[in-house]
Amino acid sequence: LLRGGNLEVKAQMKYHVDKWGKARYGQHVWPGRVQDEIPALFIGLTGIDEEFRDRDIPAEKNLYDSRLRQLTDALGPILNDFGGRGRCFKNIYPIRYPGTWDTNARQRQVDGPEKWQHARNAFLQSEQVRQYVDDPERRWDVAMRDEDGGLSLISGGIRAVTSSEDKQNQVQKEIQEVQERLLQFARSWVVDPDRNLDRQRRIAAAWKILYWLMEDAELVYPRVHAFQHSLAVAEGDEIPVADCMEAQSRRFGDPLVRQVGVFLDDWASAAVQRWEQQYDLYRSQLRLEPVDFGTFVRYLKDYLVKDSASLIERLTPVVNLRTRDEAARRHARRKYARMILTDFILNPGPSQAPIPGDDLGERAADENNQQKFERFGLMASLLSRWYYRLPGALAEGAGTHVRIPAGNSELSEILEPFGR
Incomplete structure (x- = not known):
């Protein structure tokens, strides 16, 4: 009125x-x-x-x-x-x-x-x-x-x-709408309890390699040598990357971006084959099954692909190198491209700094403790770097760690009858 x-x-x-x-x-x-x-x-x-x-x-x-x-x-x-x-x-x-x-x-x-x-x-x-x-x-x-x-x-x-029936229907409709809104809110709060399983598998694979490398100070040299030999870029494998700017057209995008993805796939297959050869020759010293090494390489490749932007950034000046002497230019491109690729793989990644993470295991507690590596002599610095980078690097291939909030399982049970 x-x-x-x-x-x-x-x-x-x-x-x-x-x-x-x-x-x-x-x-x-x-x-x-x-x-x-x-x-x-x-x-x-x-x-x-x-x-x-x-x-x-x-x-x-x-x-x-x-x-x-x-x-x-x-x-x-x-x-x-x-x-x-x-x-x-x-x-x-x-x-x-x-x-x-x-x-x-x-x-x-x-x-x-x-x-x-x-x-x-x-x-x-x-x-x-x-x-x-x-x-x-x-x-x-x-x-x-x-x-x-x-x-x-x-x-x-x-x-x-x-009417009483219309009012009842209206109230029921409003209750249903409120229920739907509450369900939407609740579903957005629920975290998949298996969200971190892939990360945990990758972290476990990294620790398996680290424990294997560090379990015997006398065997560390042949194991690291075999490890590096299998992972390093073999001479000639870098050529498609180093020469991609000359060999491929820019018509369909940056040739370097495409070629790095192809290279990492080929590198992963070749690395496993090289390990199988090493394993057949030095089985008693290596004692790391090819299947375990293959799993590790697959996880490492996922990390390298995810961080490939950093690799491409380092390769770009090399593949675009310009000199008058064509032979010298190709030699320099291939030499430096192979060095960058091998360093990026063995480091692994663009930096030597430790990769932080709450779910990476025991290494977080003794990040400044170098005593455990002294018994490995000349291999100490290499093992130390891998110790602080390898679990985090492999885990990043599966994405970031997700914290499971308190009450997540209880909320999942509440939502189960509603088809969460």
């Missing part, structure tokens, strides 16, 4: 009507997609005699034009785009509260019945009324009944749009 001229009410009206509409129809339906024949929103214009009740001037159509313009200014798209763009809201009713001068028909005859007749004519002539009030003549006449005042039409409309 709206009375003209109440600025405080008008300032708050759109917010509260919008809030109600979204709760009643849903945020994506209100107001532009409401298709009800009789919408659940009823607007009553009260005080329809306020401007002429104490004055001897007849009501004019501008009176009701102004009242409805104020209403459209306050509610905007709710009145102008209700149920579709450009469709007007028409569920507006004139409401008459019998007052001191028109309490009954007899008193109206004494105090000026022509005022209400002028008001009726002005109401029906108003362009705004014809636009926003459905069946305005009937609604005005019902409002003039002393026993009614226009409320019978509103109450009848409310009964038509409200």
